[in-house]
Amino acid sequence: AQTVTQSQPEMSVQEAETVTLSCTYDTSENNYYLFWYKQPPSRQMILVIRQEAYKQQNATENRFSVNFQKAAKSFSLKISDSQLGDTAMYFCAFMKHVTGANSKLTFGKGITLSVRP
Amino acid sequence: GAVVSQHPSWVICKSGTSVKIECRSLDFQATTMFWYRQFPKQSLMLMATSNEGSKATYEQGVEKDKFLINHASLTLSTLTVTSAHPEDSSFYICSFGSGYEQYFGPGTRLTVT
Numbered sequence: 001a002q003t004v005t006q007s008q009p010e011m012s013v014q015e016a017e018t019v020t021l022s023c024t025y026d027t028s029e030n031n032y033y034l035f036w037y038k039q040p041p042s043r044q045m046i047l048v049i050r051q052e053a054y055k056q057q058n059a060t061e062n063r064f065s066v067n068f069q070k071a072a073k074s075f076s077l078k079i080s081d082s083q084l085g086d087t088a089m090y091f092c093a094f095m096k097h098v099t100g101a102n103s104k105l106t107f108g109k110g111i112t113l114s115v116r117p
Numbered sequence: 118g119a120v121v122s123q124h125p126s127w128v129i130c131k132s133g134t135s136v137k138i139e140c141r142s143l144d145f146q147a148t149t150m151f152w153y154r155q156f157p158k159q160s161l162m163l164m165a166t167s168n169e170g171s172k173a174t175y176e177q178g179v180e181k182d183k184f185l186i187n188h189a190s191l192t193l194s195t196l197t198v199t200s201a202h203p204e205d206s207s208f209y210i211c212s213f214g215s216g217y218e219q220y221f222g223p224g225t226r227l228t229v230t
Contacts, residue, residue, distance in 0.1 A: 033217045043208060045161075045221035052217075091160060095217060102149035102214030107160045 002027045002094050006108035013082045014116050020067075021077045021111055023092030031097040034068065035105070036077045040088040048090070051075065053097075079113075087115045119145045121213060123222035130201055130229055138196045138225045140211030146191035147213035147220075152184075155208045155224075167194060201229045 013019035153161040167173035173186040185197040
């Protein structure tokens with residue numbers, strides 16, 4: 001079974017600053033995906049970024065980037081130039097790759113990020 | 118991105134009654150559906166996985182006779198909470214799975230009085 005750990009329950013950052021959210025996971029799988037999802041006050045889940053485990057290059061989406069350390073089973077999210085709209089709960093998630101099937105997500109406990117004006 | 122709707126967005130029901138939540142994909146088809154439950158300030162807990170035309174697979178600890186899932190088509194799935202009790206009050210979220218993508222509905226807030 002897979003586990004995803006987010007040990008920081010809350011973080012706060014000043015607008016325009018950079019913040020890093022931590023995530024570790026445990027798995028015996030070699031082929032998998034990692035995700036960061038954002039859940040704003042509306043509670044709609046929004047995909048922030050995805051990383052395929054077989055790719056060494058860290059994924060980047062505009063102001064969002066990850067530091068993927070496969071050997072250490074670490075997957076942190078860096079948010080640059082933080083904006084007020086980044087205030088949300090962030091979930092780290094793991095998905096095992098299953099050929100020809102749709103696999104489930106395993107979520108971490110989440111972290112509440114507040115961006116201060 | 119793909120659009121998923123859930124109806125109703127908020128429902129209040131009396132203890133002992135049943136309530137049905139509908140999840141519909143508006144612009145794509147997917148064979149696999151996931152239903153999650155989320156308590157305030159907590160993570161999403163997977164309740165069950167269903168494939169179109171097949172019986173749902175429930176996670177350990179989730180009562181299949183209480184949470185009835187019907188996955189009638191590639192665009193529609195329903196979750197029925199039977200004989201609801203106050204402890205069933207929660208936020209229920211559906212998602213359609215397609216490969217490594219999951220497309221989430223906006224969620225349904227259920228309050229049982």
